[in-house]
Amino acid sequence: MGVITPQLRLYLVTDPVLCAARGVVDTVRDAVRGGVTMVQLRDKDATTAERVALGRALMEVLAGTNVPLVINDDLEAAVAIGAHGVHVGQSDVGPHRARARLGPHAIVGLSCETVAHAAAADRSVLDYVGLGPVFATSTKPDHAAAMRLTYLAAARAATPLPAVAIGGVQAVNLEQVLATGVDGVAVVSAICGQPDVHAATHALAMAMARRTASPTGTSS
Numbered sequence: 377m378g379v380i381t382p383q384l385r386l387y388l389v390t391d392p393v394l395c396a397a398r399g400v401v402d403t404v405r406d407a408v409r410g411g412v413t414m415v416q417l418r419d420k421d422a423t424t425a426e427r428v429a430l431g432r433a434l435m436e437v438l439a440g441t442n443v444p445l446v447i448n449d450d451l452e453a454a455v456a457i458g459a460h461g462v463h464v465g466q467s468d469v470g471p472h473r474a475r476a477r478l479g480p481h482a483i484v485g486l487s488c489e490t491v492a493h494a495a496a497a498d499r500s501v502l503d504y505v506g507l508g509p510v511f512a513t514s515t516k517p518d519h520a521a522a523m524r525l526t527y528l529a530a531a532r533a534a535t536p537l538p539a540v541a542i543g544g545v546q547a548v549n550l551e552q553v554l555a556t557g558v559d560g561v562a563v564v565s566a567i568c569g570q571p572d573v574h575a576a577t578h579a580l581a582m583a584m585a586r587r588t589a590s591p592t593g594t595s596s
Contacts, residue, residue, distance in 0.1 A: 461474075
C-alpha cells in the first residue's frame, strides 16, 4: 500500500483558521522546508471544490519533495487533486470504500479514538492509524475525550499498523508521546499559526532526530 513509516514521523494537519494570517500554502511550504514528512489537508467547512483548488496548489508545493498529501474525509476531492491518499474517521467514509476507490497504491489512514478502535483497524486496507486525541485540543472542538499517555500506549500496543499520535502534541510533551511507541506525531497548532513556521517545524524535526539517534531511544 501507499505509506512508509518514516513519512509518518512529523505529520502536519492543516488548520485554515490558524493558518489564516500566512495562508495554508505558504505554511505548508515553510513546514516542509523545516522537516515535515507528511501533510493532511483538513478543512471541515470547505466545499469539495474549495478543497480541490487548495489541494492542487499544495500538490505543486510538494512536487519533488517526497512528502505525500492526504485529504481528510473527501474521496472525490482526493481523486480530483491527484492526492496520495485520504484520512478518514470512524464516522466518515469507510476505509474499505476508500481503498476500492483509490486503488492499492494510495495511502489510507484511519482515526482511532479508543483501544477497541485500534484493535479493530483492518490491516488489509489501512496503511496507518491516527491515535488520539492524546491531550485536549481546541483545533478540533468536537473531538472525543483525551486518551492521555497510558491509554495512548495501550492503543499503540493494540495494533501492528504504523501509528501516529495526534491531539495537543507540542514540543514540551513530544518525548513523552514518542515513548509510548508511536511511529510519529501529527501536529496542528505546533506548526500552524506559529510566528516562524520554519523554525517551529525545524525544532520539532530536530527533537525527533535526537530521539532516533539516541541508543536508548531517549534524548540526551
